[in-house]
Amino acid sequence: MFDFSWNMLTYFPPGISTYSEAHDDLFALVYWISVGIFMLVQITLVTFIFKYRHRPGHKSYHYHGNNVVEFTWTLAPTILFAGLGLYSDEMWKVMKYSSRIPTPDVEIDVVGQAFNWNARYPGADGILGKRHARYRTATNLFGIDPTDARGKDDIVLTGEFNLPINKNVVVHLSSVDVLHSYFLPNFRIKQDAVPGSWIDVWFNGTKTGKYELACAELCGSGHYAMRAVLNMQSDADFAKWMDAKNAAKKIILDAEAANPKPVEAAAAPAPAAHGAGEHH
Numbered sequence: 001m002f003d004f005s006w007n008m009l010t011y012f013p014p015g016i017s018t019y020s021e022a023h024d025d026l027f028a029l030v031y032w033i034s035v036g037i038f039m040l041v042q043i044t045l046v047t048f049i050f051k052y053r054h055r056p057g058h059k060s061y062h063y064h065g066n067n068v069v070e071f072t073w074t075l076a077p078t079i080l081f082a083g084l085g086l087y088s089d090e091m092w093k094v095m096k097y098s099s100r101i102p103t104p105d106v107e108i109d110v111v112g113q114a115f116n117w118n119a120r121y122p123g124a125d126g127i128l129g130k131r132h133a134r135y136r137t138a139t140n141l142f143g144i145d146p147t148d149a150r151g152k153d154d155i156v157l158t159g160e161f162n163l164p165i166n167k168n169v170v171v172h173l174s175s176v177d178v179l180h181s182y183f184l185p186n187f188r189i190k191q192d193a194v195p196g197s198w199i200d201v202w203f204n205g206t207k208t209g210k211y212e213l214a215c216a217e218l219c220g221s222g223h224y225a226m227r228a229v230l231n232m233q234s235d236a237d238f239a240k241w242m243d244a245k246n247a248a249k250k251i252i253l254d255a256e257a258a259n260p261k262p263v264e265a266a267a268a269p270a271p272a273a274h275g276a277g278e279h280h
């Protein structure tokens with residue numbers, strides 16, 4: 001049977017971030033105001049269609065506006081929208097103001113790339129190394145600065161996201177190609193990933209489990225497949241996962257240390273001792 005209800009709020013997936021409940025309350029307020037106004041407008045419309053229908057003996061007449069009515073229907077929505085805007089700013093502050101992002105317990109970088117989500121975790125030292133777009137290559141999507149020792153142990157993963165619950169997680173978000181959108185429905189997060197800029201997103205998940213990470217920006221032919229799973233874990237499980245990643249990374253780093261690659265001297269032009277036009 002077709003199950004109809006005016007209450008479409010049940011379409012939300014379960015909210016599991018610290019602010020998802022307040023977010024849903026705000027959504028519900030706006031939703032029910034919209035339902036109310038929709039009903040009012042449609043009932044008025046149908047009533048008027050019936051009341052002012054063509055009948056013999058009834059003549060139409062023409063007049064130029066009504067100031068009281070026009071003033072009212074301009075002022076009422078203005079008050080409504082300005083009021084909702086001011087009221088919802090509290091929620092916006094909590095979720096979006098970059099100046100109010102709590103001190104991170106865990107910090108990661110995420111970049112969108114048609115059609116994958118990539119993550120960078122701080123390695124064994126717990127610190128993300130410096131990055132800059134000038135270092136970005138096909139094999140160094142995050143532009144990790146090779147001269148920063150703290151970046152050497154950073155761990156780069158594609159489509160694999162594990163994070164601990166009850167921690168303030170800050171995601172530094174960007175894109176390497178086109179606009180993508182970092183969409184975590186269970187956390188009530190949707191944030192554009194913009195090439196050339198880093199945007200901070202924060203959340204604190206309260207429940208373990210696997211949750212969808214999708215791209216919510218039409219970014220090309222593979223857009224539909226640009227999704228991953230965010231695995232929210234207990235502290236202990238997350239530490240175990242991180243340890244395994246760090247151990248695997250250590251094997252690579254040790255191998256590189258034992259057998260260092262020849263330094264590409266040609267990559268950086270040697271500074272000219274006496275450049276043209278220079279006088280000493």
Ligand SMILES: [Cu+2]
Binds near residue numbers: 179215
């Ligand atoms: Cu995308």
